[in-house]
Amino acid sequence: MRTTLTIELPMAGLPSPAEMSENFADEARFLLAVKLFEQGRISSGKASRLCExxxxxxxxxxxxxxxPVVDMQGDELENEFA
Incomplete structure (x- = not known):
C-alpha cells in the first residue's frame, strides 16, 4: 500500500512555469530527501526510497x-583506513 503526502505551496514562491523543469517534482523529492538525510532525520535507505x-x-x-554521506571522526576514520 502506497501512502502519499500532498504539500500545498504558493506558486509565488516557486520558479515561474517557464523556469520550472519538466521533472520538478523529482527534484523537489530529492531535495527534501537529501535535507532530511543531512539533518540525520532519516536514513540513506529511507531517503533513497523517498526520491525513488x-x-x-x-x-x-x-x-x-x-x-557528507559518511559521519566518521578521529578514531573511527583511522580504524576504517587501517
Missing amino acids: MGRVEFLLAASRSGV
Whole structure:
C-alpha cells in the first residue's frame, strides 16, 4: 500500500512555469530527501526510497550535491583506513 503526502505551496514562491523543469517534482523529492538525510532525520535507505532511487545512487547524488554521506571522526576514520 502506497501512502502519499500532498504539500500545498504558493506558486509565488516557486520558479515561474517557464523556469520550472519538466521533472520538478523529482527534484523537489530529492531535495527534501537529501535535507532530511543531512539533518540525520532519516536514513540513506529511507531517503533513497523517498526520491525513488537506489541507495548507492542516492548517496552518490547527495555527495555530488555537497552533502557528507559518511559521519566518521578521529578514531573511527583511522580504524576504517587501517
